[in-house]
Amino acid sequence: MLSPDLHEVLTILYNAGASRVPAEELDWNKEMTPALNHALTMQYVVRRDTRHGRLFSLTEAGYTAIGQEAPAHLSISRAFRSIFRIGGGSPD
Incomplete structure (x- = not known):
């Protein structure tokens, strides 16, 4: 279970488009910094x-x-990384 702050950070990003969202378009405030750092x-x-x-x-x-x-493209990307071991280490 996520903390309410972490859930809020993720939900704001999701609602803003979830992918390649410019920082200035996100409605995060200073109090969310610890939750954002945790998410990263x-x-x-x-x-x-x-x-x-x-x-x-x-x-x-x-x-x-x-x-x-x-989205499906994330699973496909993960499969390719697994097959080709891109980035070294274990595949996720």
Whole structure:
């Protein structure tokens, strides 16, 4: 079970589009920083810094944590990583 703050962080990202959402479009406040850090550490959320700004996306684990089904492309990507062992280590 997720803490209410962590659930709120994930839900805000989900409602904002869930994938490649610009940081400025997210309605997160300073009090959510610990929950956001936890979401990043637990790999519920990934952050990408691009030349266009910082983008956030839910991972398959993030979708599962809030009881939503991940889009099919996430499962396909996971399967390819597993087959080809991209990134080394275990496949998730």
